[in-house]
Amino acid sequence: MARKKNKRDSQAVAEEFGIEAKQDSSWTVPMTILGVTLLLSFGFLYYYFGPTIRELKGDTPDPSASAVPISMTIGGIPLVVPTNYTRFPRARRGGERQSVALYALLPDLEPFTPEKSMIFDGNEPDSPVIYFEISKYGLALEEGDRLVKVYLEKTLDPNGRDGPYGLTAYDFMDNSGYKDEDLFVYFREDDEPIVLRCYEESELIPSPHCRRDMRLNENLAMSYRYKRPWLAQWREIDQSVRSLVLSLLTDDR
Numbered sequence: 001m002a003r004k005k006n007k008r009d010s011q012a013v014a015e016e017f018g019i020e021a022k023q024d025s026s027w028t029v030p031m032t033i034l035g036v037t038l039l040l041s042f043g044f045l046y047y048y049f050g051p052t053i054r055e056l057k058g059d060t061p062d063p064s065a066s067a068v069p070i071s072m073t074i075g076g077i078p079l080v081v082p083t084n085y086t087r088f089p090r091a092r093r094g095g096e097r098q099s100v101a102l103y104a105l106l107p108d109l110e111p112f113t114p115e116k117s118m119i120f121d122g123n124e125p126d127s128p129v130i131y132f133e134i135s136k137y138g139l140a141l142e143e144g145d146r147l148v149k150v151y152l153e154k155t156l157d158p159n160g161r162d163g164p165y166g167l168t169a170y171d172f173m174d175n176s177g178y179k180d181e182d183l184f185v186y187f188r189e190d191d192e193p194i195v196l197r198c199y200e201e202s203e204l205i206p207s208p209h210c211r212r213d214m215r216l217n218e219n220l221a222m223s224y225r226y227k228r229p230w231l232a233q234w235r236e237i238d239q240s241v242r243s244l245v246l247s248l249l250t251d252d253r
Contacts, residue, residue, distance in 0.1 A: 060088070060089075061087050061088060062087075062088065062089050063084070063087070063112040063117065063120060064083045064084055064086065064092070064112065065084055065112060065113055065114050066083040066084060067082045067083060067084055067111070068082070068083045069081065069082055069083070070082075070083055070086070070091065070092055070094045071094050072091070072094045072095060072096070072097050072100060073095070073096050073097065074096075074097050074098065074099065074100065074134055074135065074136055074219075074220060075135075075136035075137055075219035075220050076219055077217075077219050077220055077249060078249070078250045079100070079134070079248045079249055079250060080248060080250055081100060081102070081248050082111060084111035084112045084113070085102045085103065085104060085111045085112070086100065086101070086102060087101045087102065087103050087131075088101055098135060098136050099133055099134060099135035099136065100133065100134050100135075101131070101132075101133045102131070102132050102133065102134070103120065103129055103130065103131045103132070104129075104130055104132075104244075105119060105120070105128045105129060105130070106128040106129075106130050106226060106230055106233070106237065107128070107233060107236065107237070107240070108240075109130070109240055109241070109244050123207050124207065124227075125201070125206065125207045125208070125227060125228070125229060126227055126229045126230075127207070127227050128227075128230070129226070129227075130224060130225070130226040130230075130237065130241065131224065131225050131226075132222065132223065132224035132225075132241055132245070133222065133223050133224070134216070134220055134221075134222055134245060134248075135220070135221050135222070135223075136219070136220065136221070137215060137216075137217075137218065137219055137220055137221045138221065139213065139215060139221050142192055142215060143192040143193060143194075143195050143213070143214050143215065144192045144193050146195070146213075147185060147193055147195050151170070151172075151178070151183055151195070151197075152170070154172055154173055154176035154177070154178060155170040155171060155172055155173065155176075155183065156170075156171045156172070156173055157170070157171070158170075160185070163184050164184075164231070164232070165231060165232055165234060165235075166186065166235075167184040167185060167186050167196070167234070168184070168185045168186070168187065169182060169183070169184055170182070170183035170184075170185070171183075178197070180199055180200055180202065180204075180205065181197045181198060181199050181200065182197070182198045182199075182200060183195070183196075183197055183198075184196040184197075184198060184210075184231070184234075186234075192214070192215075194212065194214075194234075194238060195212065195213075196210050196211065196212050196231070196234065197210065197211050197212075198210035198211075198228050198231060199228065201228070207227065208227070208228045209225045209226060209227050209228060210225060210226060210227075210228050210230070210231050210234070211223065211224070211225040212224055212225075212238070216242075216245065216246075222241075222242075222245055224237075224241050
C-alpha cells in the first residue's frame with residue numbers, strides 16, 4: 001500500500017514542477033534479450049555457414065556451365081574467354097586483369113559441364129583435367145635461358161640422357177630444391193626449347209603433375225599443368241593448349 005502511495009506522490013511532484021513522468025515499459029527487457037539473441041544467432045550462422053572473405057572476393061573455385069563470353073584485358077591484350085573455362089568467379093567480372101586461371105579436360109580441352117563435374121573435382125593420378133593460366137608477361141628469363149642458367153646447373157649431368165617420348169631427361173641434384181622433380185626437354189632448332197618439370201610419385205606426392213611455363217608473346221605468359229601419365233601426349237597437349245589460348249586473343253599483335 002505504501003509503495004502505491006509513494007508512486008502517486010512521485011507523479012504529483014512531477015506534475016507540480018511540470019516534469020513528464022516516465023515509466024519503463026514492461027516490454028523493454030524482453031525485447032532487448034530477443035535482439036541480443038537474434039544478433040548472436042545471426043553471427044553464429046554467418047560464421048559457420050556464411051561466405052568467407054575469399055568467396056566474397058571470388059577467389060574460391062566455382063565452376064560455371066555458362067558459355068557466355070567474358071571480355072577482359074591482360075597486359076594490354078584484349079581477350080574473350082567463355083565462362084565455362086574459368087575456375088574463379090573473380091575472372092567473370094572481366095575488365096583489366098593481371099591473369100586468368102582456366103581449366104579443361106584432356107585430350108580435346110572440353111570446358112566444364114555439370115555432367116562432368118565429378119571429373120573436374122577429382123584429383124586421381126590419371127585425372128584428365130588440365131589447368132592453364134594466362135598472365136601478364138613477367139618472367140625474368142626466356143624458357144631457354146631459364147633452362148641453362150637455372151635448371152641445368154642443378155642437374156647431375158647437364159648433357160642429359162635419352163628420355164621417354166622423344167624428350168631429353170635430366171636428374172636434379174638432391175640439394176637443388178628440385179629433388180622431387182624430373183626435368184624433360186625438347187630442343188627445337190628455330191625456337192625456344194620446350195621445358196617440362198614433372199614431380200615424381202611418392203608418399204607425399206601420390207598424384208604428381210607436369211608443368212610448363214612459357215612466353216606466349218611480348219605481352220603475355222602462359223603456364224599449364226596436367227597429371228604425369230599424360231606426358232606421353234605432351235606434343236598434342238602443347239599444341240592444343242597454345243591453339244586454344246591464341247584463339248581467345250582478339251588482338252593480332
